[in-house]
Amino acid sequence: MTSAAPSLDVTEDRKAQAKAWFEKLRDDICAAFERLEDDFQGVEGQTLHELPPGRFERTPWSRSKEGETADPDGPNLKGGGVMSVMRGRVFEKVGVNVSAVYGTFSKEFSKQIPGAAEDPTFWASGISLVAHMQSPKVPAVHMNTRHIVTTKAWFGGGADLTPMKPNEADTKAFHARFKEACDAHGADYYERFKKWCDEYFFLPHRGEPRGVGGIFYDYLDQDWEADFAFTQDVGRAFLDVYPRLVAEHMHEPWTAEDREHQMVRRGRYVEFNLLHDRGTKFGLMTGGNTEAILMSMPPMAKWP
DSSP: OOOOOOHHHHHHHHHHHHHHHHHHHHHHHHHHHHHHHHOOOTTTTTTTTGGGGOOOOOEEEEETTOOOSSSSOOOOOOOOEEEEEEOOSSEEEEEEEEEEEEEOOOOOOGGGGOOOSSSSEEEEEEEEEEESSSSSSEEEEEEEEEESSSSSSEEEEEEEEOOOOOOOHHHHHHHHHHHHHHHHHHHHHHHHHHHHHHSSEETTTEEESSSSEEEEEEEEEOOHHHHHHHHHHHHHHHHHHHHHHHHHTSSSSOOHHHHHHHHHHHHHHHHHHHEEEHHHHHHTTTTTOOHHHHGGGGGGGOOO
């Protein structure tokens, strides 16, 4: 059962708590990824070890002025965020973005958002991460969690793994860690959110999944404190499991054929994000920062 609408003060405090968590998670993830860059010893036959360890470059962005539109039925976005992007010797390109934006949805888009049909005002904060790796032996990954407030308020997000070639041990480890997080909050969470992930991260035009799945949830609004706690545990699960997978594989040798296969798999990633991804559509439809929205694109990809 959805909880009653909180007071204005409570709502503002909750927004601040969510925003602060997303920023802390960003800091913890960036630190963990930079440690992996420092720990990299090199791969036989490659010269990546000659590069300096990667470091995140943070770029603030704001829509406090330019977010307004002359179209009275168009979006009106204010607020901003910080893009954190690293190009290194382990992570070919990884972005960890946080934002907190507010304003009004466009008249047409508001019809698609819970609680916005009659009042298009919204506030949204979240963290969004995509990692594309130098080594084809290290899986790519996506993670995001968010809190959105209209006349309703909810959490959403998840994480999914995209290996270049399936690795059963990695898949089991990734799913087991998120199952642990889910089981601590709801007996049915893992099966529900795993199924949702499998259905969501699917390329219908190719009839194939994007990767090996994970969890995906949205419109979680049963109890704010419990939903926020779950969202935090999703972030902690990611921070625990993914760096371990990177460390396990980043020193394995790989071939030119492995790299070619990686480029083709990345093409599938591009197709999904441009054709089907909700976050991409949400950002563009609300007038968000284009560079931050398209941060998920790999640095290179191929189509056979």
